[in-house]
Amino acid sequence: xxxxxxxxxxxxxxxxxxxxxxxxxxxxxxxxxxxxxxxxxxxxxxxxxxxxxxxxxxxxxxxxxxxxxxxxxxxxxxxxxxxxxxxxxxxxxxxxxxxxxxxxxxxxxxxxxxxxxxxxxxxxxxxxxxxxxxxxxxxxxxxxxxxxxxxxxxxxxxxxxxxxxxxxxxxxxxxxxxxxxxxxxxxxxxxxxxxxxxxxxxxxxxxxxxxxxxxxxxxxxxxxxxxxxxxxxxxxxxxxxxxxxxxxxxxxxxxxxxxxxxxxxxxxxxxxxxxxxxxxxxxxxxxxxxxxxxxxxxxxxxxxxxxxxxxxxxxxxxxxxxxxxxxxxxxxxxxxxxxxxxxxxxxxxxxxxxxxxxxxxxxxxxxxxxxxxxxxxxxxxxxxxxxxxxxxxxxxxxxxxxxxxxxxxxxxxxxxxxxxxxxxxxxxxxxxxxxxxxxxxxxxx
Amino acid sequence: xxxxxxxxxxxxxxxxxxxxxxxxxxxxxxxxxxxxxxxxxxxxxxxxxxxxxxxxxxxxxxxxxxxxxxxxxxxxxxxxxxxxxxxxxxxxxxxxxxxxxxxxxxxxxxxxxxxxxxxxxxxxxxxxxxxxxxxxxxxxxxxxxxxxxxxxxxxxxxx
Numbered sequence: 001x002x003x004x005x006x007x008x009x010x011x012x013x014x015x016x017x018x019x020x021x022x023x024x025x026x027x028x029x030x031x032x033x034x035x036x037x038x039x040x041x042x043x044x045x046x047x048x049x050x051x052x053x054x055x056x057x058x059x060x061x062x063x064x065x066x067x068x069x070x071x072x073x074x075x076x077x078x079x080x081x082x083x084x085x086x087x088x089x090x091x092x093x094x095x096x097x098x099x100x101x102x103x104x105x106x107x108x109x110x111x112x113x114x115x116x117x118x119x120x121x122x123x124x125x126x127x128x129x130x131x132x133x134x135x136x137x138x139x140x141x142x143x144x145x146x147x148x149x150x151x152x153x154x155x156x157x158x159x160x161x162x163x164x165x166x167x168x169x170x171x172x173x174x175x176x177x178x179x180x181x182x183x184x185x186x187x188x189x190x191x192x193x194x195x196x197x198x199x200x201x202x203x204x205x206x207x208x209x210x211x212x213x214x215x216x217x218x219x220x221x222x223x224x225x226x227x228x229x230x231x232x233x234x235x236x237x238x239x240x241x242x243x244x245x246x247x248x249x250x251x252x253x254x255x256x257x258x259x260x261x262x263x264x265x266x267x268x269x270x271x272x273x274x275x276x277x278x279x280x281x282x283x284x285x286x287x288x289x290x291x292x293x294x295x296x297x298x299x300x301x302x303x304x305x306x307x308x309x310x311x312x313x314x315x316x317x318x319x320x321x322x323x324x325x326x327x328x329x330x331x332x333x334x335x336x337x338x339x340x341x342x343x344x345x346x347x348x349x350x351x352x353x354x355x356x357x358x359x360x361x362x363x364x365x366x367x368x369x370x371x372x373x374x375x376x377x378x379x380x381x382x383x384x385x386x387x388x389x390x391x392x393x394x395x396x397x398x399x400x401x402x403x404x405x406x407x408x409x410x411x412x413x414x415x416x417x418x419x420x421x422x423x424x425x426x427x428x429x430x431x432x433x434x435x436x437x438x439x440x441x442x443x444x445x
Numbered sequence: 446x447x448x449x450x451x452x453x454x455x456x457x458x459x460x461x462x463x464x465x466x467x468x469x470x471x472x473x474x475x476x477x478x479x480x481x482x483x484x485x486x487x488x489x490x491x492x493x494x495x496x497x498x499x500x501x502x503x504x505x506x507x508x509x510x511x512x513x514x515x516x517x518x519x520x521x522x523x524x525x526x527x528x529x530x531x532x533x534x535x536x537x538x539x540x541x542x543x544x545x546x547x548x549x550x551x552x553x554x555x556x557x558x559x560x561x562x563x564x565x566x567x568x569x570x571x572x573x574x575x576x577x578x579x580x581x582x583x584x585x586x587x588x589x590x591x592x593x594x595x596x597x598x599x600x601x602x603x604x
Contacts, residue, residue: 096574103559104583108590139469250537264494266520280520287523288469377501379470379516379527392514394501402506407497407516415551444574 039330052308068097072175072430075440091421093414098444106404107374110370111137116207123204124167127160128384130209136380137211140373147334149213150291155329156360158322160181163192164385165315168437175434188236195225212346213339226330230323258420258432269412276308277303284383296328308435344371370399386410410442451522455486470525478529481540488545492517492588493524495546498553504586510534515571541567
């Protein structure tokens with residue numbers, strides 16, 4: 001409790017008190033014995049609640065709800081912002097508006113049906129979700145996929161990373177006001193989605209990567225399509241750089257905004273481009289390689305300042321590196337089968353069912369009760385466009401996972417928001433959320 | 446005990462914990478009262494990131510019903526560590542790791558929401574995914590998935 005009389009001197013007096021009261025004086029005229037305090041309690045005098053430490057009165061502090069229905073929150077993210085004028089003092093993300101209980105659903109689906117479920121979590125990077133689920137299942141089964149399946153997986157997930165980052169750039173541009181960037185990003189993504197549709201049958205939610213390999217081989221003429229993508233996107237990236245890289249408005253809106261340090265990232269479990277933008281070269285593709293991605297040459301782009309601009313640059317550079325990987329995969333694509341030949345995991349080809357009794361039994365077993373995974377628990381992790389995407393699977397020996405937990409990068413990255421937004425302007429909220437690139441389907445699952 | 450120079454001081458401090466190793470990470474199963482101390486020791490040993498916290502409901506499978514799983518990651522040593530701890534159903538309380546790893550805030554809320562396991566010392570232990578007034582904890586195995594009654598054509602009753 002501040003001494004009121006001292007306060008009056010500070011507020012009303014034009015000059016500072018020339019000497020602080022001594023300890024004896026303070027004891028003598030303590031709050032307890034003060035007649036002023038007594039009259040205040042009786043209600044005879046009214047004290048002004050002016051908080052001189054914060055230089056602002058209580059009624060200038062305002063709590064506003066941003067979202068869940070706000071176009072720049074990328075879905076249904078709700079933020080409670082405590083404002084002082086234009087300045088954000090505190091921020092509390094409220095999530096769960098898109099919770100559909102997918103981890104519960106995963107317990108009722110067989111391992112073969114699982115990718116259908118998890119692909120709907122991070123809907124901008126569905127192939128990564130399928131891949132991590134398949135990797136975890138294969139770790140439980142101790143199955144090794146053939147080299148062609150691994151190469152197709154790398155090809156598809158890296159294309160998916162490009163398309164996801166293009167959306168991130170597009171929405172980032174749109175939120176800050178560069179509407180052209182939105183058009184361009186979605187236009188180039190269309191190229192990749194067309195290739196996905198040709199290969200998997202769907203533009204999103206592919207259910208293409210499955211335990212034991214992939215669902216189908218690459219379509220005839222895939223090399224031409226990939227070459228076309230490899231030819232077009234780098235040229236367009238140059239155009240984006242012309243538009244944004246040194247654009248003074250873009251720089252003013254992104255540099256020094258939403259800053260986070262490497263230590264804060266580690267403390268708050270933040271991974272992916274946000275971590276790399278702070279200067280940490282941590283990429284699971286390099287550190288814990290999966291699906292043979294270690295054999296391809298690529299660099300890990302890092303930033304320096306950990307602000308919105310660096311995250312934007314890291315994403316652009318990652319697109320270039322992913323294209324490098326895609327080019328190598330396309331050149332080195334091994335021949336062979338695209339799924340394991342283990343008939344306990346892979347359904348037999350249609351023609352075999354007419355000839356072989358075992359094939360018929362295996363087919364029936366796989367499509368009714370699924371294959372059984374040996375009891376145990378495992379954790380698989382890959383680098384998704386948003387960070388470390390993990391899958392923790394527990395098997396009790398049955399045909400369905402006992403527990404399937406997805407470590408969703410967007411969910412953890414959202415914890416960075418209160419750190420990034422403290423003491424920043426309201427308008428920067430939009431740029432910061434866009435640079436986090438959260439997918440609410442991934443956050444709420 | 447597995448050979449691991451990074452975790453050796455931690456292993457010496459917690460000899461009662463069950464240490465193991467898989468081909469991807471070090472595993473340790475610890476008494477739940479030691480969880481916070483062990484996590485602090487691991488953080489000091491270089492495991493600076495708490496990647497994931499989740500739980501498993503071993504309903505009618507194990508004597509201790511729940512298992513809380515903490516995945517730690519070390520950037521400097523490039524290692525993973527998985528801590529598991531058993532939590533009985535009649536007293537589902539675990540010490541919170543949010544003072545050791547601030548990033549444990551969200552996942553602990555998620556585990557509390559979906560499993561009903563309380564994290565002692567968590568600053569803001571509220572529901573995160575389900576609505577605030579929701580009853581029950583959906584990822585428990587005795588929580589049914591639910592169904593919507595469907596009336597088929599020409600069927601006299603709802604099936």
